[in-house]
Amino acid sequence: MHAMPHRKLIARLQAFSGLAAEDRARLEDMPHTLKVLADGDYVARQGDRPQSCAIVVSGFLARQRVISTRNQISAFYVPGDMPDLHTLHVPVLDHDLCSIGPSTVALVPHLYLGQTLAKSATLTAAFWRETLIQSVIHREWIDNLAARQALPRLAHLVCELAARLDIVGLVKDGRFELPMSQEDLADACGLSNVHVNRTIQELRRRELIDWSGRMVEVLQPDQLERLAEFSAAYLQLLKTPVAR
Amino acid sequence: MHAMPHRKLIARLQAFSGLAAEDRARLEDMPHTLKVLADGDYVARQGDRPQSCAIVVSGFLARQRVISTRNQISAFYVPGDMPDLHTLHVPVLDHDLCSIGPSTVALVPHLYLGQTLAKSATLTAAFWRETLIQSVIHREWIDNLAARQALPRLAHLVCELAARLDIVGLVKDGRFELPMSQEDLADACGLSNVHVNRTIQELRRRELIDWSGRMVEVLQPDQLERLAEFSAAYLQLLKTPVAR
DNA sequence: CGAGTTGTTGAGTTGCGTCAACCGTTGTGG
């Protein structure tokens, strides 16, 4: 089924960080166990001290946590992402890591990952950069939540997910799968599920997207990105190597 | 004036990452230039490719950027922070870095920083962890912006800044200096300046804080943290070393 | 086929924004 489960991760690291052949080989040889998750299953829970890092192989994960009465989602993870890479250095997980729809993850032991990074400074830099991408995305979410109202806010999230899925080859003709419910979107956007519903209808009415069931199609990418003030540039900032 | 400008940074790295004597020495010997900033001065601008990293020596910086019509602040930086450490790996700055009130920063060339990290895996880990702390704080902001309304949201920000200032010894008897205007707070919290004003008055009315001029005093820390659902734990998660 | 999700719609409410005026403080230049 998955001859090389972390293929998407390696391809992205290759593209953005430029791996040497031996680094690539080290990654391909990483020992791992595959784990199949159903909708709502947890990869790890708040307070856990994971002994391995997950790589999303297929499907979506959400980072979430209860704030006052709401189940707040602070990140989505798509295939090729490592949602808990930071636990290498920050042992305690501060959120739940939950499967949105069915998904598959590969688990790589900290022990092995640490040893591999110790052998290669470029690999260390590549994985460090990987955590920095997550920071960039976090900052976009902060801006999005604080500064935009519902319509552009949802539009921005759609643009972001489309761009991230495109990088790992999961967008075909502007179409891609989003397994999250409107309730999940509400939890991510700081809106009520009712208002998310009405806002999506407005996006449909303007013929910017076609969104029925789990499939989304972006009909007018330029218009949608203009509404969202979205620029994919921030996801592509990582192509120049570190100063030495 | 500043015999060792990055003393606060070193002390924090020491406490959270446990530096060896030689790593400490390397940090103390870092070549740098001091830069004094007035209110509103920029350390660097969006789109810049800085050739050095800044360490906040005194005062506050804000990471900001214009979103639609608003000047959105996505992070505050206090003494001991390295606001653009990530430019080591992500060359282009995606926000402005602006002084809030007068401040001083030490600039350390990328070239030197890269060479130093190449010599020490533990130092690399310590600085990587430093960027991960920023991620943790970003996620707290996401939760704060999305899930809490104005009163607890502002309370949470006050708690966070108090905790971060406390770590670097800038809190005396619950009192500390916050140089930002209510407008700045509004830009950080996704609120209007008018509503920030009213919300602060409510915090004062409840006798949770005393906030006049630039000085803030937390009168009832427990009550304030309960209102904000704040726990300083997330800033302290970094004390266990990496697996090897 | 029923039971539990997820999506949709309507009506009434509210937290927060906007606009606009006013006040106190600070700093600056004549």
Add this chain to the structure above:
DNA sequence: CCACAACGGTTGACGCAACTCAACAACTCG
């Protein structure tokens, strides 16, 4: 040394984006 401009803080009146509650429809799945 005062006049005055500039800025940050404060207050009131009004409007709106988004929330809550509640019912219902569509879909999924055992």
